Amino acid sequence: MDSMHLSMSWDTFLKDIKEMKAHSDSIDDDWLLNQGRNHEYGAYLSKKLVNCFSTSLSTDTPEKSDSLITFDYHVVYNPSYGCPVLCFNAWEMNGSLLTIEQCWKQFNLANFDYKYHTLTQMEHPVLMKPFITLHPCKTTELVQLFANSKNVVVSWLSTVGPVVGLNISSHYAKLTN
Amino acid sequence: MSGTENEPESDVNESSNFSLHNVSQSLDNDFDSLKKIDKQKIDILLKPTGNAPIMKRRKWAVDAEKPLGWIVEFVKKYLKLEPHERVFLYVNQTFAPSPDQIVKNLYDCYNTDGKLILHYCKTQAWG
Numbered sequence: 001m002d003s004m005h006l007s008m009s010w011d012t013f014l015k016d017i018k019e020m021k022a023h024s025d026s027i028d029d030d031w032l033l034n035q036g037r038n039h040e041y042g043a044y045l046s047k048k049l050v051n052c053f054s055t056s057l058s059t060d061t062p063e064k065s066d067s068l069i070t071f072d073y074h075v076v077y078n079p080s081y082g083c084p085v086l087c088f089n090a091w092e093m094n095g096s097l098l099t100i101e102q103c104w105k106q107f108n109l110a111n112f113d114y115k116y117h118t119l120t121q122m123e124h125p126v127l128m129k130p131f132i133t134l135h136p137c138k139t140t141e142l143v144q145l146f147a148n149s150k151n152v153v154v155s156w157l158s159t160v161g162p163v164v165g166l167n168i169s170s171h172y173a174k175l176t177n
Numbered sequence: 178m179s180g181t182e183n184e185p186e187s188d189v190n191e192s193s194n195f196s197l198h199n200v201s202q203s204l205d206n207d208f209d210s211l212k213k214i215d216k217q218k219i220d221i222l223l224k225p226t227g228n229a230p231i232m233k234r235r236k237w238a239v240d241a242e243k244p245l246g247w248i249v250e251f252v253k254k255y256l257k258l259e260p261h262e263r264v265f266l267y268v269n270q271t272f273a274p275s276p277d278q279i280v281k282n283l284y285d286c287y288n289t290d291g292k293l294i295l296h297y298c299k300t301q302a303w304g
Contacts, residue, residue: 049292112260112261114261126301130200130251138300138301141300142300145227145298146270146271148270148271148273149270149271149272154272155267155271155272156271158272158273158274158275159265159267159273161275162264162273162276163233167275167276167277168275169275170272170274170278170282170283171284173268173269173271173272173274173286173287174272176269176272177271177272
């Protein structure tokens with residue numbers, strides 16, 4: 001299958017994230033539109049979310065304790081893959097970053113081999129820092145399902161977000177239809 | 178003496194027990210009928226999209242209080258998918274509501290002709 005012509009253009013991505021940001025403002029969701037400096041594909045969305053987890057991530061023992069974890073989700077354009085990418089970093093109350101192993105455990109991937117090509121640490125396309133990234137290989141295949149969507153980024157994000165704990169409010173559905 | 182006095186007493190007890198039993202039974206019945214009202218079913222239509230296999234039966238009645246994630250698990254089981262394959266459900270073919278959304282809410286927002294139409298697609302994990 002020729003997936004090249006199905007990739008998403010930067011202009012489409014930019015239009016979609018601007019619409020999403022405008023809608024986020026209207027419903028008091030917390031998405032921020034950021035502009036990377038001196039970067040051709042520098043605009044990206046980000047949102048911080050604090051989640052409470054009852055299982056201990058910091059130790060290997062199954063001992064249970066409550067911990068608050070802050071997730072910083074980014075929606076960025078990846079020019080190499082020609083598609084949007086969802087990545088995040090997460091840290092505990094004491095500021096320590098979650099490792100990739102802890103993230104696999106958190107999102108029930110730890111026991112599967114496919115974890116290595118689902119969630120991996122990659123370079124953020126704009127910030128050039130390591131981020132835990134939902135691997136973009138199959139994204140263009142997924143995106144082509146949304147031929148009818150008026151906002152492909154929202155359609156795609158509503159699909160993949162819950163895989164890494166990011167639920168998209170149904171309010172955004174109207175942007176796609 | 179005491180026996181004859183006790184007899185009517187026990188009769189009274191029995192009859193009061195009996196009526197209480199009746200009351201509780203009728204309460205149970207009421208409760209059951211209430212539960213039946215709560216257990217409202219919603220008609221959903223499952224349509225494949227992308228390369229998803231078809232389901233022999235497309236129309237299902239689902240408990241209104243079930244979360245969408247429950248239907249996802251059901252479709253995975255029905256299609257006998259491998260653990261590395263994922264199923265996503267869409268409203269309007271374009272938006273995947275979060276798995277904790279209750280079927281009734283989705284029906285209220287997106288029903289067409291008294292049915293909730295959900296498109297399902299299957300993908301490999303991201304690899």
